[in-house]
Amino acid sequence: MPLRVTVTAIAVWLVALAVPGAAVARAASSDAREPFYATHFERTPSAAAMTAVGRALFFDRSLSASGRLACATCHDPGAAFAAANALAVQRGGRSTRVAGVRAVMSLRYSQNLPPFTEHYVEDEGNDSVDQGPAGGRTWDGRAQSAHDQARLPLLSPLEMGNPDAAAVVARVARSRYAGLFRATFGEHVFADPVLAFNGVLIALETFQQSPADFYPYSSKYDAWLRHQASLSLEEARGLKTFNDPAKGNCARCHPSGVRQGAFPQFTDFGYAALGVPRNAAIPANADHRYVDLGLCGPLRTDLKDQKEYCGLFRTPSLRNVALRRVFFHNGAVHRLQDAVRFYAERDTRPQNWYPRAADGTIRKFDDLPPEYQGNLDREAPFDRHPGDPPALSNGDIEDLVAFLRTLTDGYRPRALIKPTPPSTGSNSRSASAR
Numbered sequence: 001m002p003l004r005v006t007v008t009a010i011a012v013w014l015v016a017l018a019v020p021g022a023a024v025a026r027a028a029s030s031d032a033r034e035p036f037y038a039t040h041f042e043r044t045p046s047a048a049a050m051t052a053v054g055r056a057l058f059f060d061r062s063l064s065a066s067g068r069l070a071c072a073t074c075h076d077p078g079a080a081f082a083a084a085n086a087l088a089v090q091r092g093g094r095s096t097r098v099a100g101v102r103a104v105m106s107l108r109y110s111q112n113l114p115p116f117t118e119h120y121v122e123d124e125g126n127d128s129v130d131q132g133p134a135g136g137r138t139w140d141g142r143a144q145s146a147h148d149q150a151r152l153p154l155l156s157p158l159e160m161g162n163p164d165a166a167a168v169v170a171r172v173a174r175s176r177y178a179g180l181f182r183a184t185f186g187e188h189v190f191a192d193p194v195l196a197f198n199g200v201l202i203a204l205e206t207f208q209q210s211p212a213d214f215y216p217y218s219s220k221y222d223a224w225l226r227h228q229a230s231l232s233l234e235e236a237r238g239l240k241t242f243n244d245p246a247k248g249n250c251a252r253c254h255p256s257g258v259r260q261g262a263f264p265q266f267t268d269f270g271y272a273a274l275g276v277p278r279n280a281a282i283p284a285n286a287d288h289r290y291v292d293l294g295l296c297g298p299l300r301t302d303l304k305d306q307k308e309y310c311g312l313f314r315t316p317s318l319r320n321v322a323l324r325r326v327f328f329h330n331g332a333v334h335r336l337q338d339a340v341r342f343y344a345e346r347d348t349r350p351q352n353w354y355p356r357a358a359d360g361t362i363r364k365f366d367d368l369p370p371e372y373q374g375n376l377d378r379e380a381p382f383d384r385h386p387g388d389p390p391a392l393s394n395g396d397i398e399d400l401v402a403f404l405r406t407l408t409d410g411y412r413p414r415a416l417i418k419p420t421p422p423s424t425g426s427n428s429r430s431a432s433a434r
């Protein structure tokens with residue numbers, strides 16, 4: 001299984017720390033070049049203590065240069081740790097006026113997200129096909145892990161706006177949980193900003209792996225997989241359409257079935273170019289020379305010469321997608337119905353999605369320069385032409401939305417349903433993925 005990658009990394013690291021004599025205060029050796037999980041603290045931190053510290057850090061607005069932006073401001077627990085508002089991009093920075101360039105991602109269900117690779121091979125099952133780029137954090141996978149990721153917002157001038165790690169550490173040292181931080185990592189931890197910054201990052205990473213907060217599997221769909229709920233007719237039709245290769249074909253990239261006992265994440269962690277319309281609400285887009293090409297840049301820089309990657313973004317999980325108020329990497333779409341409708345109409349009714357040029361022609365794929373349009377996904381439901389019947393009818397779209405709503409965590413059955421004993425085959429309800 002490509003699963004539990006980060007969880008395992010942390011577990012290995014905790015074991016390493018537990019080796020007698022390993023957890024020595026080594027201020028001098030806490031070099032930034034040392035592998036992250038080789039960091040040694042004066043005290044061996046427990047996962048529980050790091051989760052508590054990480055939670056305090058996550059909700060602390062004083063960690064930002066403006067004093068007004070916490071991780072939780074953009075990643076609201078009430079919105080599955082994505083943005084609660086309907087803005088395509090959030091504002092941050094020292095002034096809290098600097099606009100970001102992408103929609104906020106949910107932080108739920110990324111516990112199994114593998115580190116970025118250009119050649120993803122699923123080690124489960126019998127197919128060892130190279131599935132191309134997969135994994136990594138953010139829409140373009142440029143952060144390898146949750147701790148690498150946390151560096152980005154803390155130090156980004158567009159977000160929390162700290163000039164350097166030492167500035168973050170100074171803020172933690174002044175916080176009301178500074179004592180908890182010392183109790184967790186060691187009395188002298190603040191004396192070494194590099195060491196203390198690693199403590200901040202590992203605590204945030206550990207917090208983001210707390211199951212109750214980040215992967216509760218408490219949706220109606222999960223209850224249904226456990227034989228503890230039944231889907232309505234509409235929801236059941238939606239699931240069928242979602243999986244049907246001749247209709248939604250959604251499970252091709254957003255797998256929906258139980259595999260080897262593991263409940264589905266609704267993402268294969270892969271990348272695809274869908275060609276979503278350009279979003280004029282993003283201030284950076286006022287400059288027509290600015291184009292967000294995902295994997296090939298400009299935010300990500302290491303793959304900028306790989307033209308076959310231009311326009312590709314990571315497939316997000318669809319769990320809790322009904323809580324979102326903006327959809328796709330640039331937040332160009334505001335209703336779930338419309339996000340689904342895009343799949344039906346991109347090729348059959350492009351006039352509904354893209355602007356017209358002065359001469360009246362439709363500027364299809366207006367956010368992807370023509371030289372990269374060969375990278376676009378063209379398989380079902382994207383295998384049609386203008387005027388063709390769409391792969392999804394209006395009724396199919398409604399059904400799909402009803403189904404997607406079953407993926408919202410926190411489902412409470414209205415009436416108590418007679419529990420069925422767990423079936424012997426854990427795959428008995430696995431809807432065909434791929």
Ligand code: HEC
Pocket residue numbers: 058069070071072073074075090091092100102103104105106107110136137138139140146149150153154158159160204299
């Ligand atoms: C100003 C809003 C904002 C703040 C504050 C913020 N984030 Fe984010 N976060 C984003 C956006 C936007 C993205 C997508 C970035 C991209 O694709 O480049 C993101 C992506 C992420 C991801 C990647 C998720 C994935 O599935 O790949 C993680 C993890 C994350 N943020 C954690 C944090 C943590 C931890 C903090 C606090 C230290 C934080 N964020 C603060 C806006 C924010």
Ligand code: HEC
Pocket residue numbers: 242247248249250251252253254271272273274275276313314315316317318321324326327328329330336339340343377380381400
């Ligand atoms: C070729 C792979 C692929 C297929 C097939 C696919 N998706 Fe997606 N999906 C993606 C990618 C990639 C994104 C992000 C694209 C972007 O932001 O540019 C995405 C984004 C979404 C979003 C927005 C989620 C968010 O967090 O903003 C929704 C909703 C969605 N897909 C639903 C569906 C449905 C419903 C189907 C079937 C009709 C489907 N997808 C089929 C790859 C796919």
